Amino acid sequence: MATEEMEQLVRREYKEGFVTDIESDTLPPGLNEDTIAFISKKKGEPEWMLEWRLDAYRQWLKMEEPSWAHLDYPPIDYQAISYYSAPKRPEDGPQSLDEVDPKLLETYEKLGIPLHERAALAGVAVDAVFDSVSVTTTFKENLAEAGVIFCSISEAVRDYPELIKQYLGTVVPVADNYFAALNSAVFTDGSFVFVPKGVKCPMELSTYFRINAANTGQFERTLIVCESGAEVSYLEGCTAPMRDENQLHAAVVELVALDDAYIKYSTVQNWYPGDEDGKGGIYNFVTKRGDCRGDRSRISWTQVETGSAITWKYPSCVLRGKDSIGEFYSVAVTNGRQQADTGTKMIHIGEGTRSYIVAKGISAGRSDQSYRGMVKIGPRAKGARNFTQCDSLLIGDQCGAHTFPYQEIGNSTATIEHEATTSKIGDDQLFYCQSRGISEEDAVSMIVNGFCKDVFQELPMEFAVEAEALLSVTLEGAVG
């Protein structure tokens, strides 16, 4: 059969089989081609985008869920998940801070989150939050002036189809892995950032994003493109605990850096880790990859991971351009029954490429944590350089900390160094602090923060302060 006919047949199938009421706001659980058509239609997407999604879905059907990670969780029923629900209307949320769970507010207090942001984070109807709308507008004007495009991925598909066609799926192909394929089929939220040639984004996109963080979704798709000489710093997530009813999260983030471009991507993730037995926590399966396409380009990942019951996440860099640089700074904290399998991949392809990895893992309670990383040096990556340091800190005798670094080196001019240590907080260190009148809990928090310093200093300043506070909150009750 000719390809054309085939395509027509395929297209007809879902048109005829389309039964779901387009007007409804939430899809019943289940995943099939109709679901995807529904999402695509709801988002007002062009035909090619739908095709792209369906292609991903069909490939996903043929794939197997990966089982190599050092994680233990019950099988996920992908047909029991609802893949679309319209954003909450303002009147559904709490109308003022008085209606918000006092425990949540207490945590905000501990984290030192500015008063005016607390309401937004707690999901208080936006109209009730002072000023945030006008703040947003100002930001938007500033960005537009600089020529930076910053919008939701759905808007981008409609308004900048050429850019999306050019870049979407080029870093993380639709069938890259099981969760990326699922995301490609059903993604509904996420952001698009485009920084044109030579432009340094006038503000850290974090500042803007924070206000809007309340509506982060289950299947986010983020695409950031920096043209030659452009620069941007982007922060996703938030130190504040996020209330979220969706258990499965499968995000995809793609970064593209052309010649001399610099993208700094920071993540603070503090989703619900589940109760004491680990029940009900978020499963976070994320594919993040940056492509240093241009010469002398640089991509830097910084992450502070404290939430989620299951974390499966490996922000990576493909160092294609000559003399390009990839960086990965990570602090992962697990407590209770949390499990995290996280790390990075640095793929050195171009000459003179450099990568730098600092990963700090802290396990407490009955949690289990693994660093899994890969450094690959291709035959053409002359003079490539990598330094990796991954340290684990164990708090309590019921937790686990593991390191699985892969090194594949195919070039004699490369220099690769890897160091890893595992230890606990020394009794002598604690004694020293306590003899100076510092409480045990404060001492632990101080030592842990010192342990993480190399990573925190990479965070935008206000987040670094909060991240330190966040660490203490997460480890509360882990000692003593």
Add this chain to the structure above:
Amino acid sequence: MSDTATFLETLKARSQARGAEPTWMAARRQAGAARFDALGFPTRRDEEWKYTDVRAIAQGNFALADDADFSPAKAATLTLPLDAHRLTFVDGIFASALSDLEGLPQGVQLAPLSRALADNHEAVGGPLGRLTGVEFSPFSALNMAFVEEGAVIRIAPGTVVEKPLILQFLSRAQEQAVMAHPRVLIEAGSRSEATVIEHFCGEREARNFTNVASEVILERGAILSHYKLQEAPQGDFHIASIHVEQARDSRYTSYNLNLGGALVRNDLISDLNGQGAETHFYGLFFGQDRQHVDNHTKVNHNAPLTFSNENYKGILDDRAVGVFNGRVYVKKDSQKIEGFQSNQNLLLSDRAQINAKPELEIYADDVKCSHGTTTGQLDAEAIYALRTRGIDEATARGLLTLAFAGEVLEEVALDAIAERVELAVAGKLPERFNLAGLVETASALHD
């Protein structure tokens, strides 16, 4: 015919030809065959074999040798010049004429597996396959299915064995390639002390397949130095596993020195089961041409207050591929552990490749564990420093490469072996390392 079927066919023919044997042996053999049949040869999709492709073995046609003829003159040139007790095997078959069992001290048993089985099969049946069972890998299953020969070493409690015990495995160059599946059982009684050397070598043109499994038991307070000197012919396929079980206060030291073989895979595992047990792994591998050398090591800290230290070095030239996978595992509640691991690799050519994976898997908090791995080339500043002292660049490279290997070789307690390996590495280095003169002088000194 599938790859597995060829081997199973050979196995069937052999079983029919074989005489009666103990029921336990027949049962284990069958379990091995069934397991191998079920698993087939590992592929690169198996995590344990991610970087090692064994198709060359799977698709090979290997017969089983039926004699142990080997020219004594030739054997003499291959044999380690050490005053030792020695068992020699030719293509897996015991060669009585090339062995030296005279004057074995009291309390030491050194016998070919076949003889030990004939003497007292029940005593062999206990340990055989207990540590390296058919579950371990398709090759261990294959070994169990085929095993007929090997060595049994038993050292009575409190015995200190002065001379090393050498197991020499010779590989012959013949028209028909052969395979051997030896099994080595070592039982070191409490507070005994001994040195065992497994030495693999052979005729230059050989293209055989050796699949050896060693099981080592150290009772309380036993001290064992275990050398593996692998100088197999460059066409040989070499798959080996050493599984060690250590009781309280025992000390095991492994020297894993690999120079030969076309495709080499070593698995070294130590179970530290009693408090105060310690294990030391020293390894050196040198690969050139298209050699593939894969070293997998695993230390299991199953008891508190145990210690491990590991240092592996690799030198790779031409299109050689090296693999290092080291794992330190600390069981829950195994507190007060120290586990150190270091792996350094030197790439001498643009096409050489190394895949390193040092792993830590830790379930206890009061531990001190670390690993470090580096890969790189010779330090340009060190070369410069030597040149300013009037040494030409090629010699400087050679000396620095030897110095790199020397960091492992200086740990080797038997000087004769350390020197032999050092000379072998120097001799193998290509001309751009210009050590020919030095090697000649050193060899002359020896003669």
